[in-house]
Amino acid sequence: MTLNLVVLPGDGIGPEVTKAAEDVLSAVCKGAGLELKMSHHLIGGIAIDETGNPLPEETLAACADAQGVLLGAVGGPKWDGGSVRPEQGLLRIREALGLFTNIRPVRVFEGLEHLSPIKNAAGLDIVIVRELTGGIYFGERQEGDEVASDLCTYSAEEVRRVVAPAFEIAKARNGKLTSVDKANVLASSRLWRRTAEAVAKDYPEVTLSHALVDAMAMHLVTHPNDFDVLVTENMFGDILSDEAAAVSGSIGLAASASLGAPGTPGLYEPIHGSAPDIAGQGVANPSGAILSAAMFLRFGAAREDLASQIEAAVESALKAGVLTRDLGGDANTEEITSAILERL
Ligand SMILES: NC(=O)C1=CN([C@@H]2O[C@H](COP(=O)(O)OP(=O)(O)OC[C@H]3O[C@@H](n4cnc5c(N)ncnc54)[C@H](O)[C@@H]3O)[C@@H](O)[C@H]2O)C=CC1
Numbered sequence: 240m241t242l243n244l245v246v247l248p249g250d251g252i253g254p255e256v257t258k259a260a261e262d263v264l265s266a267v268c269k270g271a272g273l274e275l276k277m278s279h280h281l282i283g284g285i286a287i288d289e290t291g292n293p294l295p296e297e298t299l300a301a302c303a304d305a306q307g308v309l310l311g312a313v314g315g316p317k318w319d320g321g322s323v324r325p326e327q328g329l330l331r332i333r334e335a336l337g338l339f340t341n342i343r344p345v346r347v348f349e350g351l352e353h354l355s356p357i358k359n360a361a362g363l364d365i366v367i368v369r370e371l372t373g374g375i376y377f378g379e380r381q382e383g384d385e386v387a388s389d390l391c392t393y394s395a396e397e398v399r400r401v402v403a404p405a406f407e408i409a410k411a412r413n414g415k416l417t418s419v420d421k422a423n424v425l426a427s428s429r430l431w432r433r434t435a436e437a438v439a440k441d442y443p444e445v446t447l448s449h450a451l452v453d454a455m456a457m458h459l460v461t462h463p464n465d466f467d468v469l470v471t472e473n474m475f476g477d478i479l480s481d482e483a484a485a486v487s488g489s490i491g492l493a494a495s496a497s498l499g500a501p502g503t504p505g506l507y508e509p510i511h512g513s514a515p516d517i518a519g520q521g522v523a524n525p526s527g528a529i530l531s532a533a534m535f536l537r538f539g540a541a542r543e544d545l546a547s548q549i550e551a552a553v554e555s556a557l558k559a560g561v562l563t564r565d566l567g568g569d570a571n572t573e574e575i576t577s578a579i580l581e582r583l
Pocket residue numbers: 252256311312313314315316326329490491492508509510511512513514515516517522523524525527565
């Protein structure tokens with residue numbers, strides 16, 4: 240069997256962490272007798288520099304033909320203030336591939352409990368399911384010198400199609416789902432809540448509760464272990480997942496899978512950005528990218544066995560104390576990657 244993966248390294252630390260993830264994927268596939276074909280394409284700031292377009296047609300065509308897409312990160316100060324932004328490339332690819340469900344697991348790894356900024360995060364294991372192609376990031380935008388606006392719109396169908404997989408994930412775990420919204424203020428959130436309640440009728444084995452996003456931001460740093468699966472709209476999920484990742488010890492640890500309709504290619508990326516403050520130094524934590532590659536094997540190649548193999552190797556390297564700077568250690572990207580490769 241051949242796996243066809245498109246790699247979009249992007250900007251800043253993107254190429255550093257995707258390189259690590261490629262090395263790990265290659266090793267695992269080789270060990271399993273799987274042929275892995277990888278092709279590299281442009282996205283983000285580097286794509287603007289080379290083509291003027293943050294998502295060149297050629298990149299999109301390659302992605303549409305692949306089994307999965309591994310992305311590093313886009314953006315950086317070089318492109319801030321420009322009329323075309325690297326982040327537009329990321330939003331466009333999510334929209335073009337129809338990637339409406341973004342799965343962001345967050346765990347406190349064994350041995351890293353002390354790195355959490357909160358005292359009761361040990362054993363944390365939650366999944367944030369974030370809607371990825373609707374809401375305020377995709378609404379009509381108006382930008383004037385004195386007034387600007389961003390419209391947040393959701394249809395019931397957009398809510399249903401992301402809430403349903405969240406129920407599935409909750410059903411396969413502990414039967415507990417928390418839907419996060421701002422229904423005390425926003426009409427789009429009231430539609431979200433009503434729709435989640437309607438979908439709940441198909442999942443009698445799952446207990447659905449609701450939380451307002453401001454309170455949820457607090458719960459994540461006071462008693463995160465009371466939660467298991469969260470489902471929420473695009474912007475709330477963006478913000479809460481960075482927060483949850485910080486609670487787990489570092490944003491460098493957090494992976495994600497963005498999925499659309501069955502049979503279409505998913506996109507796998509760490510949740511962090513291009514980290515311009517450390518780019519080019521070879522010190523970025525590649526764990527989030529490597530764990531995203533594991534999610535590609537799980538969701539894009541139906542190889543749960545290989546995904547688990549990578550996850551176990553990452554956990555073991557971290558437990559052994561091979562830690563990058565963001566985790567309080569002095570290992571560089573290459574050293575942690577080697578430690579993971581040794582454990583495969
Ligand atoms: N998916 C994407 O491509 C994303 C892109 N961005 C873009 O990235 C650029 C920088 O954004 P920031 O707000 O600084 O967020 P960021 O996530 O890039 O960095 C925030 C902080 O976390 C650290 N960090 C992030 N990833 C790390 C890793 N793997 N290892 C060690 N430390 C890590 C950075 O050094 C920085 O101190 C912006 O242009 C932004 O628009 C931001 C978020 C997501």
